[in-house]
């Protein structure tokens with residue numbers, strides 16, 4: 623029987639969220655200590671635990687059929703693979719940073735300077751786009767230390783909270799790429815593997831939608847129902863059920879995370895009471 627082979631990060635920032643996603647898709651993957659390869663017990667999936675930097679190459683070479691990796695790595699490695707789905711975790715940005723006291727006034731500041739980075743391809747593209755010529759110094763980690771030890775005047779590295787930059791006396795001056803974890807695939811998958819990928823994608827999309835939405839229940843006086851229903855999107859339209867107490871109804875609906883607080887405030891103002899918010903496990907539309 624054909625199995626789809628997926629490459630995920632062995633350890634590091636993406637490992638846990640990648641495993642959690644598979645689990646929420648109902649796929650059982652055991653992750654034994656030092657085990658580099660394992661099989662799902664209830665889905666045609668073989669899992670390889672890899673260094674994240676190697677995943678694009680393995681997927682291009684069809685050593686793995688699909689992989690989970692950051693967009694930053696996908697675009698740096700520039701392999702012939704296809705991004706099929708954004709996964710909503712591992713969110714960060716690739717940014718240029720300089721010493722806290724420097725007067726950065728745009729990319730021209732970098733002219734003739736040394737920039738330490740793990741992302742030479744993306745930095746080179748950024749410099750070319752801005753017509754700047756600088757010396758890219760490629761290092762494989764601890765990039766933020768470079769200005770402090772006289773290795774470079776600027777760096778380009780991943781940032782999320784900014785605390786690593788802060789702790790090293792640096793400031794972020796120019797984001798060059800927004801990134802999150804994505805699912806990538808080999809460009810020449812056969813039909814059997816495509817079919818398994820589509821099954822997996824169907825589950826991933828249901829998990830993603832559920833994560834982005836909440837189920838809400840509230841009580842409303844009937845005279846306010848019309849206004850309250852107007853505020854609620856719902857999957858089709860809100861469910862309205864009569865309460866035992868005359869003149870009141872229970873209203874059920876689904877709200878997306880981004881508009882959630884905004885709508886809750888309006889619902890309260892419109893007379894909604896006893897608002898309950900419940901996480902959704904899977905959402906299939």
Ligand SMILES: Nc1ncnc2c1ncn2[C@@H]1O[C@H](COP(=O)(O)OP(=O)(O)OP(=O)(O)O)[C@@H](O)[C@H]1O
Nearest residue numbers: 631634635636673674675692712713714780781782
């Ligand atoms: N601070 C951060 N916040 C959110 N996501 C991040 C952060 N840093 C990195 N990432 C994302 O997680 C990915 C893996 O980061 P990690 O630091 O674990 O990589 P690594 O040290 O290269 O690991 P490996 O040992 O697999 O080569 C990055 O490529 C990026 O997409």
Ligand SMILES: O=P(O)(O)OC[C@H]1O[C@H](OP(=O)(O)OP(=O)(O)O)[C@H](O)[C@@H]1O
Nearest residue numbers: 635763764780781782783784785786787
């Ligand atoms: O803006 P922040 O929240 O401080 O995050 C940024 C840091 O996170 C990543 O490193 P990580 O901690 O994964 O360690 P690594 O250098 O071992 O990859 C990245 O390389 C930065 O150094």
Ligand SMILES: [Mg+2]
Nearest residue numbers: 673674675676
């Ligand atoms: Mg790596």
